[in-house]
Each structure stands twice: as C-alpha cells, then as structure tokens.
Amino acid sequence: MKKAVTTPFWRDKRIVPILLQVLFSALVLIAGYYFITNAISGLQQIGIKLGFDFLKNTAGFTISESMIDFQPTDTYGKALLVGIINTLRIAFFGIILTSIIGLFVGIAKLSNNWLLSKLATVYIEIFRNTPLLVQIFIWFFAVFLPLPKIQEAVTLGPIYLSNRGIAIPWFETHSNTVFWIVTIVLGLILAYLLAKVLMKMEMESGKRRYPFMSAIGVFAAIIIFSIIFTGSGPITIHTPAVEGRGFVGGYTLSPGYSAILIGLVIYTSTYIAEIIRAGILGVPKGQIEAAKALGLKNSTTLRLVIFPQAIRIIIPPLTSQYLNLVKNSSLAVAVGFQDIVSVGGTVMNQTGRAVESIVIMIAFYLIFSLITSGLMNLFNRKVQLVER
Amino acid sequence: MEEISFETNKEPDILLPPKTQSRALRWLRENLFSSWFNALLTIASALVAGYILFHTIQFIFTADWSVISVNFRLLMIGQFPIEEVWRIWTAFGLMTVLLGLSWGLWKGSMAHVAVSILAIMVVMLVMPFIQMNTRLILGANIVLLFLTFFVGTKLPKIKVPVLLVWLLFIPVTIFILNGFGVFEPVSSNIWGGFLLTMLIASVSIVVSFPIGLLLALGRRSTLPVVKYFCVIYIEFIRGIPLITVLFIGQLMIPLFLGNGIEISNVMRAMIGMTLFSAAYLAENIRGGLQSIPRGQYEAAQSLGLSKAHMMSFVILPQALKAVIPACVGQFISIFKDTSLVAIVGLTDLLGMGQKLVANPEFLGKQMEVFLFVGFIYFIFCFLMAHVSRRLEVTLGVGER
Structure with a gap:
C-alpha cells in the first residue's frame, strides 16, 4: 500500500511565509522592547518623564531673526514655531532662486557656444563635488563675517555689505496696494480671456487675430490706467541706508541666513541644472525633427514640443531635489541661523528633553516631505502622458 | 498651364572649391561666433571667466598658505600620537599593495584610480613642507605601487583573493590602527x-x-x-x-x-x-x-x-x-x-x-x-x- 505523502510543515508553502513573518515580527518586537525599556529606565534614572508639557514653559532665550514677534518670555512651543517659520523661509526663497539658476546653468550647458557650455560644466563640477557644509562655512566664515564693519560697509549699487549682514532694497506696501493687486488680477484674467477668444476665432476663421499682442495690450492699458488713477506704483521700494550702527530701510539679511541661503542655492542648482539638461536631452530626436518638418519655428518647437515632454522627465527628480534642499537647510545650525533644528537643539540643551525635541524635528520634516511630494505628485499626474 | 523649362543649354557654373579656412578658425567660427548673439555670449562669458580666473589665481599666489603647511599633519591624521603613526603607514602600505595589484589585474577604471592616487602621492612628495622620513615612506609606497602593478599583470589568478582582501580591508585597517590587538590601542576619540x-x-x-x-x-x-x-x-x-x-x-x-x-x-x-x-x-x-x-x-x-x-x-x-x-x-x-x-x-x-x-x-x-x-x-x-x-x-x- 502506498503511504500518504505528507509535507512536513517547515516545507509547506502555505505555512512557511506565515512562520517567517511571525519570526520577523518577533525579532523586531524583541529588539524594540529591549531598546524602549532601556530608554525608559535610563530616563527614569535622570528623573525625566516623557511628555510634551514642557512646551508651555517659558523659553528664556532670544531668537535674533524672527518673522513673528518673539520675546524670551514666550514659550518653548512658540520658539519652535519660530524655528519652523525660519526653515520655511529658507526653503521658499531657496527653491525659487535655485530653480532659476539651475535652469540657466542647465541651458547654458546645452548651449552651442563652447565657452558658455564649458563654463557651466566647470560650475557644476566644482560646486557639486564639494560638500555643502564646506561651502556654507566658506560663505559664512570666509566671506560674510570678514566683511567690513557697518560704518565702512561696501556698497554695490543700492546693496550694502557689512559684517552685520547684507541690506537689500525691499518693497513696502501702502494704502493703494490693495487696489493695485485687484487691478492686476483683473487685468490678467481679462487678458487671458481675450487671448483665448481671439485664438479660437483665429483657429475657426484662419485669419490672423493677434491674440497674444492684444492680450498684452489690454494688460498694459489697465496698468497705465491704474497709474493715472492712483498716481503711484503698486509698491514703494525702500533702499537701505546706514544710520549709526544699523541699517535703516530695506531688508537686512543676517550673515548666517545669507550663507545658508547662498550655499544651498548654489549647491542645489548644480543638481537642478543636470536634471534640466537630462530632461531636454531625454526628448526623442524624432520629435524635434518632426516639429521641424512641420515647419514650426524654433521658439514654437521649444514651447509646444520640447517643453511639455521634458517637464515629464524633469518633475520627479526635481521634487526630490526640492526636498533635499529643505532637508539640507538643517545645516543652518552650523552657522547659527535659528531654524527648527537649531532652536530644537537649544531647547534640548535647556530642558534636557532630547527625545521629545528630536521627535518634534523629525515630525516636522516628515510632514513637510509628505505634503511637498503629495503636491508634486498631483502636478506630475497633470502633465504625465495619458496612456491608453 | 505654364510651361516648365529647364535651361539645359546653359553652361554649368564652375563650382570653386570652398575657401579653405584653417581648422582653428573654422572651429572658432562654428563654436564661438556662429551668430551675433553667440558672439555676444562668448564675449560675456570670456569676461566673467577671465575675471574669476584672475582673482582666483591672484588669491592663490598672494594668500599665506603657512596655516596649511604648519598644520598639515593635524589636517591629515588629527591628534593621532606621533609615535604610533607607523600603524597608519602600515595600513596605507596595505592599500598601496592592493591598489597596485588591482591596477595590474583589472586595468580599465582601476588604472584611473591607481594613477590618480599615484599623482596625489607624487604631489605630496614634492611639497616643500613634508618631513624627510614622510617623503621616504611616500617614495617607498610609489615604488611598491609599481612593483605590485607588475606582479598583478603577471598573476591573473589572484583576482579572487585580492577581492577578498579588499572586502576585509576596513576591518583590517581598524585592527592595525588599534595595534594588532597586541599594542596599546589608540582610542578612536583622538x-x-x-x-x-x-x-x-x-x-x-x-x-x-x-x-x-x-x-x-x-x-x-x-x-x-x-x-x-x-x-x-x-x-x-x-x-x-x-x-x-x-x-x-x-x-x-x-x-x-x-x-x-x-x-x-x-x-x-x-x-x-x-x-x-x-x-x-x-x-x-x-x-x-x-x-x-x-x-x-x-x-x-x-x-x-x-x-x-x-x-x-x-x-x-x-x-x-x-x-x-x-x-x-x-x-x-x-x-x-x-x-x-x-x-x-x-x-x-x-x-x-x-x-x-x-x-x-x-x-x-x-x-x-x-x-x-x-x-x-x-x-x-x-x-x-x-x-x-x-x-x-x-x-x-x-x-x-
């Protein structure tokens, strides 16, 4: 008689995966249990209980640069909020500036002009092969701090350079600004609608209707009307001036902020330049040849054929570079600019709440990353090819 | 309908060979001055490049580099005690041997690495502030690199052992720095x-x-x-x-x-x-x-x-x-x-x-x-x- 063949359970295809997962979870749980009990007993020894109550206590330290009013009598929670706002301030201006510079360098590297393309290559190679922190140190310790005293500030046109910071002209809003914003928005909407209508007419009738020219004309007319009506520009530009031991007017960037911003912008722009170059080169040659065969102008080819296809290649890596810029802004702690990590470090030193402070920092970066990649994914889905 | 006529009787134009331009001139025309916009770009970039280059070179030659030469040892190995430096040199020698062997065995990209490291060693060798015994050791390492390179070309069979030693290189180096477990270890804090x-x-x-x-x-x-x-x-x-x-x-x-x-x-x-x-x-x-x-x-x-x-x-x-x-x-x-x-x-x-x-x-x-x-x-x-x-x-x- 034939014996019934039974598979031993350790070779059973249905049971093995479950066993493996149970084993894995057990290992992770044991390790986690070991670490956490150690941490809790260690914290108990120094008499610290975990919890976020300390955020309500008075901070007692000053923050030199803050967009919202902050006094030493405010709470730790508010100090951390100021840190978050300062990080976002670097992120916002950094992303805008680095995109512009990266775009120009990327295009310059593709240029037919040998010298320009070589210059762009040298720029990229130098700044991407040196650590960001070294670059920030050079900007901070070797460029901005040794600048002359404020009384002997170097002037570059309306810009003042001194060891107290860089003063640049800045705009100021006045009573007519709201009116201006309304008219500009209205003008843009009108111009857009007009262009659309004229374009449709041009397509239907086949006769030239000059949609773009008319749109620009309408917008310009509205601007001129507003100037006559209000008798002033939308904003007033304030140029800084030295008065005693400080700057008056304009906007003053501290040496720390300038160093971290310039360092980040230049470092990240080298990566963005390469991404843009790869994106443009990634458009198949046949597409450009087809556009030429159709008789499209160079600028039209760029606008309607190359750009929409290149942007699809560019967006995913660009997103991760933007996130890198935000994460790298944490290096501000090295030059004393009070971003979230720097404020968190101060809080940590003053309260001894290392675990909670680190949790707050990490939570901020994780949430920010999630939001940014969510938004970029949304944008990405819009430009992505709809495949059948 | 209009008649299409071909002018067949007309003498064909004699095509002269194109004016020969020297290669350099043609390259310049094509790559730098192909249009007025391009020429403008070239001039602007040349000005920027020249300005930066001039100031960089001026800085390099006028700066006081003594801070580097005086502290060169600190920058390279930190506070590592001077009487124990031989441990670092032993590890360095091991790296040279491995590098030389790999250069001989694989050539290609390995050759680029080896030649670059060689160049760095040679540059350090001729630096004026390097001590005499350091120079001797560097010189010995350069000779060693070439020797092992020839050994590597002659012995293609040792590829696998060399790879294994590369994998073990870091633990071995740390072992050497800690004095082979025999001598007093140098604390990693210094x-x-x-x-x-x-x-x-x-x-x-x-x-x-x-x-x-x-x-x-x-x-x-x-x-x-x-x-x-x-x-x-x-x-x-x-x-x-x-x-x-x-x-x-x-x-x-x-x-x-x-x-x-x-x-x-x-x-x-x-x-x-x-x-x-x-x-x-x-x-x-x-x-x-x-x-x-x-x-x-x-x-x-x-x-x-x-x-x-x-x-x-x-x-x-x-x-x-x-x-x-x-x-x-x-x-x-x-x-x-x-x-x-x-x-x-x-x-x-x-x-x-x-x-x-x-x-x-x-x-x-x-x-x-x-x-x-x-x-x-x-x-x-x-x-x-x-x-x-x-x-x-x-x-x-x-x-x-």
Missing part, C-alpha cells in the same frame, strides 16, 4: 582629520551596502510584514535630514543601549551614517532589481531554481551590475556627508579646519583653511564621479 573622514566614509559605505541590499530585497518581498517594515524604514530615513539622524545617534543610541554598553562618539557617528545611507542605497538597488525583465525570473523558476538560487545566480548579478554607477554616485554623497560629523563635535577634516580657524594664532585664515579642505574633498569626489562615468560606459548600463 582619531581625526582626513583619516577620520576616510574611516567614517568607508565604514559606512561597506556596512550600509549589505543592509541596503537586504532592505531592497525586503521591500520587494511578498511577505507583507517584511515589506512594510522595509518601506517604513526607507521612507522614514529618506524623509528626515542627516543631521537629525546624527543627533539620534549621539543622544538616543546611548539611551537605547542602556548602561551596560559604552560606545565612542566616532562609533555613534558611524552607526548614524550607516543607517542613513543604507536607506538611500536600498532605493538604488531596488531600481536595479526592477530593471530586470520578468522573463529572467520566469526562466529561473522554470529551471527549477529555488528562490535563494534564483536571486543569487540570476537576478542579483544582473541587478547589481546595472546599479554600480548609481551606487558610486551614492558613495560620493556619503563621502561628502561625512563632513556633517563636524557639527556633532568630531574633528574630521572639516572639524579640524574649524578648530584651526578658531585658533587665535591663525586669525583671518578662514579662506585658506576651508578652501584647502574643500579642495581635498573635491579631488576625491571628482575622481569617484569620473570613475562612475567610465563604469557607466564600460558596463554598458542602459544599453541592451
């Missing part, structure tokens, strides 16, 4: 300068690679528990800045390990760097795994290979080959990122530079110190980037 940078970088590269590989395989696993564990780990680490990981390493690792275990600052930084780079390497390797066509899996399965065999003999060899350039790119990032340990108080190359700048004796020498530090990083990153580009070509990544 490791410093470029030596520390190199040690942190290589330890985190070597250790994070297998962890990254496991994470990548785990992320593609069919077991949901394993898969989500890996996904959460990778995305968590990639979502936070390195500096917070280093803070966790400095502050939380001692807490997690309890009272029984003491680990040094350097070790904690190495753990932090390793955990950080493993997540990034995992994503690179996952890219390689995804690039393998499904037919390969199916072919392996239809041959009756077990999962482990399929992975180790069919999938991984192809996937890893495809991601070598990307991994080298990641190694460059790790190397650059080691500079962040200066923020948590270690005296790596950058940390040592910071200490020098803070020294009142060298007041106002920030530019010289940090430019030198940046230059050292640049040489190594540039070299690695160059090798990565070469590998991309020689391995034919992206071409099938």
Whole structure:
C-alpha cells in the first residue's frame, strides 16, 4: 500500500511565509522592547518623564531673526514655531532662486557656444563635488563675517555689505496696494480671456487675430490706467541706508541666513541644472525633427514640443531635489541661523528633553516631505502622458 | 498651364572649391561666433571667466598658505600620537599593495584610480613642507605601487583573493590602527582629520551596502510584514535630514543601549551614517532589481531554481551590475556627508579646519583653511564621479 505523502510543515508553502513573518515580527518586537525599556529606565534614572508639557514653559532665550514677534518670555512651543517659520523661509526663497539658476546653468550647458557650455560644466563640477557644509562655512566664515564693519560697509549699487549682514532694497506696501493687486488680477484674467477668444476665432476663421499682442495690450492699458488713477506704483521700494550702527530701510539679511541661503542655492542648482539638461536631452530626436518638418519655428518647437515632454522627465527628480534642499537647510545650525533644528537643539540643551525635541524635528520634516511630494505628485499626474 | 523649362543649354557654373579656412578658425567660427548673439555670449562669458580666473589665481599666489603647511599633519591624521603613526603607514602600505595589484589585474577604471592616487602621492612628495622620513615612506609606497602593478599583470589568478582582501580591508585597517590587538590601542576619540573622514566614509559605505541590499530585497518581498517594515524604514530615513539622524545617534543610541554598553562618539557617528545611507542605497538597488525583465525570473523558476538560487545566480548579478554607477554616485554623497560629523563635535577634516580657524594664532585664515579642505574633498569626489562615468560606459548600463 502506498503511504500518504505528507509535507512536513517547515516545507509547506502555505505555512512557511506565515512562520517567517511571525519570526520577523518577533525579532523586531524583541529588539524594540529591549531598546524602549532601556530608554525608559535610563530616563527614569535622570528623573525625566516623557511628555510634551514642557512646551508651555517659558523659553528664556532670544531668537535674533524672527518673522513673528518673539520675546524670551514666550514659550518653548512658540520658539519652535519660530524655528519652523525660519526653515520655511529658507526653503521658499531657496527653491525659487535655485530653480532659476539651475535652469540657466542647465541651458547654458546645452548651449552651442563652447565657452558658455564649458563654463557651466566647470560650475557644476566644482560646486557639486564639494560638500555643502564646506561651502556654507566658506560663505559664512570666509566671506560674510570678514566683511567690513557697518560704518565702512561696501556698497554695490543700492546693496550694502557689512559684517552685520547684507541690506537689500525691499518693497513696502501702502494704502493703494490693495487696489493695485485687484487691478492686476483683473487685468490678467481679462487678458487671458481675450487671448483665448481671439485664438479660437483665429483657429475657426484662419485669419490672423493677434491674440497674444492684444492680450498684452489690454494688460498694459489697465496698468497705465491704474497709474493715472492712483498716481503711484503698486509698491514703494525702500533702499537701505546706514544710520549709526544699523541699517535703516530695506531688508537686512543676517550673515548666517545669507550663507545658508547662498550655499544651498548654489549647491542645489548644480543638481537642478543636470536634471534640466537630462530632461531636454531625454526628448526623442524624432520629435524635434518632426516639429521641424512641420515647419514650426524654433521658439514654437521649444514651447509646444520640447517643453511639455521634458517637464515629464524633469518633475520627479526635481521634487526630490526640492526636498533635499529643505532637508539640507538643517545645516543652518552650523552657522547659527535659528531654524527648527537649531532652536530644537537649544531647547534640548535647556530642558534636557532630547527625545521629545528630536521627535518634534523629525515630525516636522516628515510632514513637510509628505505634503511637498503629495503636491508634486498631483502636478506630475497633470502633465504625465495619458496612456491608453 | 505654364510651361516648365529647364535651361539645359546653359553652361554649368564652375563650382570653386570652398575657401579653405584653417581648422582653428573654422572651429572658432562654428563654436564661438556662429551668430551675433553667440558672439555676444562668448564675449560675456570670456569676461566673467577671465575675471574669476584672475582673482582666483591672484588669491592663490598672494594668500599665506603657512596655516596649511604648519598644520598639515593635524589636517591629515588629527591628534593621532606621533609615535604610533607607523600603524597608519602600515595600513596605507596595505592599500598601496592592493591598489597596485588591482591596477595590474583589472586595468580599465582601476588604472584611473591607481594613477590618480599615484599623482596625489607624487604631489605630496614634492611639497616643500613634508618631513624627510614622510617623503621616504611616500617614495617607498610609489615604488611598491609599481612593483605590485607588475606582479598583478603577471598573476591573473589572484583576482579572487585580492577581492577578498579588499572586502576585509576596513576591518583590517581598524585592527592595525588599534595595534594588532597586541599594542596599546589608540582610542578612536583622538582619531581625526582626513583619516577620520576616510574611516567614517568607508565604514559606512561597506556596512550600509549589505543592509541596503537586504532592505531592497525586503521591500520587494511578498511577505507583507517584511515589506512594510522595509518601506517604513526607507521612507522614514529618506524623509528626515542627516543631521537629525546624527543627533539620534549621539543622544538616543546611548539611551537605547542602556548602561551596560559604552560606545565612542566616532562609533555613534558611524552607526548614524550607516543607517542613513543604507536607506538611500536600498532605493538604488531596488531600481536595479526592477530593471530586470520578468522573463529572467520566469526562466529561473522554470529551471527549477529555488528562490535563494534564483536571486543569487540570476537576478542579483544582473541587478547589481546595472546599479554600480548609481551606487558610486551614492558613495560620493556619503563621502561628502561625512563632513556633517563636524557639527556633532568630531574633528574630521572639516572639524579640524574649524578648530584651526578658531585658533587665535591663525586669525583671518578662514579662506585658506576651508578652501584647502574643500579642495581635498573635491579631488576625491571628482575622481569617484569620473570613475562612475567610465563604469557607466564600460558596463554598458542602459544599453541592451
């Protein structure tokens, strides 16, 4: 008689995966249990209980640069909020500036002009092969701090350079600004609608209707009307001036902020330049040849054929570079600019709440990353090819 | 309809050969002055380049570099005791032997690495401030490099042993630095300068690679528990800045390990760097795994290979080959990122530079110190980037 063949359970295809997962979870749980009990007993020894109550206590330290009013009598929670706002301030201006510079360098590297393309290559190679922190140190310790005293500030046109910071002209809003914003928005909407209508007419009738020219004309007319009506520009530009031991007017960037911003912008722009170059080169040659065969102008080819296809290649890596810029802004702690990590470090030193402070920092970066990649994914889905 | 006439009787124009332009002139016309806009660009870029170049060269020749030559030893090896420097030289000699052998065995990209290291040694040899005995050792190493190169070309059979020794190189180096377990160990707290940078970088590269590989395989696993564990780990680490990981390493690792275990600052930084780079390497390797066509899996399965065999003999060899350039790119990032340990108080190359700048004796020498530090990083990153580009070509990544 034939014996019934039974598979031993350790070779059973249905049971093995479950066993493996149970084993894995057990290992992770044991390790986690070991670490956490150690941490809790260690914290108990120094008499610290975990919890976020300390955020309500008075901070007692000053923050030199803050967009919202902050006094030493405010709470730790508010100090951390100021840190978050300062990080976002670097992120916002950094992303805008680095995109512009990266775009120009990327295009310059593709240029037919040998010298320009070589210059762009040298720029990229130098700044991407040196650590960001070294670059920030050079900007901070070797460029901005040794600048002359404020009384002997170097002037570059309306810009003042001194060891107290860089003063640049800045705009100021006045009573007519709201009116201006309304008219500009209205003008843009009108111009857009007009262009659309004229374009449709041009397509239907086949006769030239000059949609773009008319749109620009309408917008310009509205601007001129507003100037006559209000008798002033939308904003007033304030140029800084030295008065005693400080700057008056304009906007003053501290040496720390300038160093971290310039360092980040230049470092990240080298990566963005390469991404843009790869994106443009990634458009198949046949597409450009087809556009030429159709008789499209160079600028039209760029606008309607190359750009929409290149942007699809560019967006995913660009997103991760933007996130890198935000994460790298944490290096501000090295030059004393009070971003979230720097404020968190101060809080940590003053309260001894290392675990909670680190949790707050990490939570901020994780949430920010999630939001940014969510938004970029949304944008990405819009430009992505709809495949059948 | 209009008649189309061909002028057949007309004498054909005699085509003169095109005016010969000298090659240089033609190149100039095509690449720099093809249109008025291009000419304008050329002039503008020439002005900018000239201005920057002039000032850089002026700075290099007028700056007082004595801060570097006086502190060269500090920048290279930190506070490592001078009577124990022979340990570093032993490890360096071992590296030279390995490098020479690999140069002879593989040539190609290895030759580029070896020649670059050789060039660095030669430049150091002729630097005026280097001590005589250092020069002798460097000279001996250069001779050794050539000797082992010839040995390597003659003995193609030792490829596998050489690879094995390369893999063991980092543990062996740390063993040597600690005095072979016989002599008094040199505490890792006084490791410093470029030596520390190199040690942190290589330890985190070597250790994070297998962890990254496991994470990548785990992320593609069919077991949901394993898969989500890996996904959460990778995305968590990639979502936070390195500096917070280093803070966790400095502050939380001692807490997690309890009272029984003491680990040094350097070790904690190495753990932090390793955990950080493993997540990034995992994503690179996952890219390689995804690039393998499904037919390969199916072919392996239809041959009756077990999962482990399929992975180790069919999938991984192809996937890893495809991601070598990307991994080298990641190694460059790790190397650059080691500079962040200066923020948590270690005296790596950058940390040592910071200490020098803070020294009142060298007041106002920030530019010289940090430019030198940046230059050292640049040489190594540039070299690695160059090798990565070469590998991309020689391995034919992206071409099938």
